[in-house]
Every structure is written in C-alpha cells, then in structure tokens.
Amino acid sequence: MTGEDLDDLLIRGYRYAFSLTGNATDAEDVLQEAWLSVLKADGPRILPYLFRAVRSRFVDQQRARKRTPLILLTSDVLEGQSLDDYDAATEMPDWIEARRMQEALHTLRSEEREALYLNAVEEWTAQEIADFWACSRNTVLSLIRRARQKMAHELGELREQRVSK
Amino acid sequence: MTKDLNQHLKDHFDEVRPTEEAVTRLKEITALKTESHPRPILVSRRMAAVIPLLVLLGGLFFEQSTAVQKSAAVTIDSIAAEIVANHEKYDRPTHQLSSFDALGAHLKGLGFKIVKPVSWSGDGLTVTGGRYCSLLGQKAVQIHLIDEKGQRVTLYQTRAAPLFDRLREGEARVRSKNVTVWTEGDVYFGLASEL
Numbered sequence: 160m161t162g163e164d165l166d167d168l169l170i171r172g173y174r175y176a177f178s179l180t181g182n183a184t185d186a187e188d189v190l191q192e193a194w195l196s197v198l199k200a201d202g203p204r205i206l207p208y209l210f211r212a213v214r215s216r217f218v219d220q221q222r223a224r225k226r227t228p229l230i231l232l233t234s235d236v237l238e239g240q241s242l243d244d245y246d247a248a249t250e251m252p253d254w255i256e257a258r259r260m261q262e263a264l265h266t267l268r269s270e271e272r273e274a275l276y277l278n279a280v281e282e283w284t285a286q287e288i289a290d291f292w293a294c295s296r297n298t299v300l301s302l303i304r305r306a307r308q309k310m311a312h313e314l315g316e317l318r319e320q321r322v323s324k
Numbered sequence: 325m326t327k328d329l330n331q332h333l334k335d336h337f338d339e340v341r342p343t344e345e346a347v348t349r350l351k352e353i354t355a356l357k358t359e360s361h362p363r364p365i366l367v368s369r370r371m372a373a374v375i376p377l378l379v380l381l382g383g384l385f386f387e388q389s390t391a392v393q394k395s396a397a398v399t400i401d402s403i404a405a406e407i408v409a410n411h412e413k414y415d416r417p418t419h420q421l422s423s424f425d426a427l428g429a430h431l432k433g434l435g436f437k438i439v440k441p442v443s444w445s446g447d448g449l450t451v452t453g454g455r456y457c458s459l460l461g462q463k464a465v466q467i468h469l470i471d472e473k474g475q476r477v478t479l480y481q482t483r484a485a486p487l488f489d490r491l492r493e494g495e496a497r498v499r500s501k502n503v504t505v506w507t508e509g510d511v512y513f514g515l516a517s518e519l
Contacts, residue, residue, distance in 0.1 A: 173341065187413070188415060
C-alpha cells in the first residue's frame, strides 16, 4: 500500500466516522481506535474492513457513554418498496452552506445519517448497506428515505428563511 | 441552477478531513506496527511454549532470552507511540474528578479498580479528571494530571493481560514525550509526560 493509498483510506475512514459521530473530535477518536484495532488484528487495510472497525468502535463509544445504541435491527418494512421508490436526485439549490448542511445532518438520527452517507457519498446500494449491517434491505431503504425527507425538510426551511431575509 | 442532494452531500463530505496531525500520527503508528510485524510475537509465543524443553536440553536459554528482549523493545515502541498519540489528543475528560478514588468510583467498566500506583509517588501532580480510552485495543483509562509547572501529564491503566507480558516495564521517548510503562499486580500502567 502506498502512502497515498493509506492517506485516502484514512480520510475515507474519517469521513465515515464523522458521518456517525457528527463531530470532528469524536470522529478522530473513533478512527484512531479503529485503525489501531485493524493494525493489532493484522487485518486487511481495505475500506470495508476499516468501516467495520470504525462502526464497531462507534458502537462501543456510544455504549460507554450510555447514549442510545446504534443497533438497528427493528425492521421498518415499507410494503412494496423498491430501490426506485426513493428519489436519489432530490433537487436542491446550489448555495447550501457547509454549516447549514451540517446542521441539517445533525437533525438525523445517527443510523439515518450513516445510511445516507453510505448511499449518497460512498455510493453503496441499499443491499450492500444491508449486508454490511446484517439487517434487511427494507430497513435500509426506510432509513434512507426518512433521511432524505428530513434533509429536504430542513433544507427547504432553510430556503424559506433565506428568501425571507 | 440546482444540484441534487447526493451531490451536495459529496461536496460537503469532500471538505471533511482529519487534521494533518491526526493523519501523521496514524501513519507513524502504522509504520511502527509494520516494522514490528506481528509474526515475531507468534514466534516468541511458540518459543515460550518450548522453554521447558529447552531448559531440559540445556544451553539455549540465553538465546531465548535475547529473542524475548528484542521483541519487547519493539513492542514498547509501539505502545509508547499509542500512549503519546492519546496524550497529544488530550480529549476532554468525561469525569472531572480530583482523586484516584473518585475516578475509580465512577469509571467502573474496566474490569479492574483504578488505583494510585504504589511505585510512583505522583509528587507535585494534581489529578484533574479521566476518561475511557484504549491501549492496544484493550479498554483502558486515561487519567489527566497537571504538574507543578502546569504541564499536562497523562497516566494510563489497563488490565495486565498476557498481551503485555513481553513489556512489563520500560521507557521510551516519542516526539519530545517521555513514556514509562510498568506493571503492578493485574494492572498495567503507562505514564506520558513532557521531556
């Protein structure tokens, strides 16, 4: 693995950790512990393995803090839903500021944020996320759809606020 | 002109990056781990298993102890790098308490009791708090202290698992930090301070 490959792996691991934790300090903490566990186990230095370690460390962190655990094994099945049932290309104005985007992301539950990140940024399919989480594809689809609705709502409100100014 | 949500999210996360310091730290730890290569530890364990036989056969004990010392030296560097990484991060303590006893009463998820180490006086050091952390993937506690000059000192405690058998005590220097590790009973200690 070259230095550039390692940089890319660590940066993507950090972004994923950031999508889970929602803040930079915790993301660095989770990434560091996850990376150390990968090295300790002499595991493969590849993205899915690192993501799994990051997720595991995040769950540990949440348990330690006695916050709401991340585990999402309650299937929220949407009858007859397919991959085409959610709009992957919800149109948004192009002026959304980073801070506003972050605030909108903060309104999501961590599992919604994680599902949206893996789907929209890492371009994983719902089935790939379901395999990764060991849950049903419908659960993932439900989370992604809910996350998109919340984001559209938050950013829609933002647009109204901006217009009123 | 509009962009879809996916593109907004991609653009947003494109700007999300760890600090240069964090990446450098992880790369340094990676380099140390790569240099140490875990296999020698496995070899050492195998060798440890045949020590009685070697003793019976006689004559080879010296060679074995040399191999163990080599393994220990490498591993102390690894753990020192991790301790210094935690020391430099200096995340805010989750429990702002001023004594080992108080920390022990609150941080109960370690599988051992937090204690003031008996072989270390801690003179001139004030406990300011603590938080859970990890050492070599094991659950540990990071205790924050401040010395008389106001400099940060961090003390680590974790269970003295077999993992630490090869490095029961030692010292190392990493990036202007002094790291000391030692064992007392079933607790493994690490101390990081500025040089």
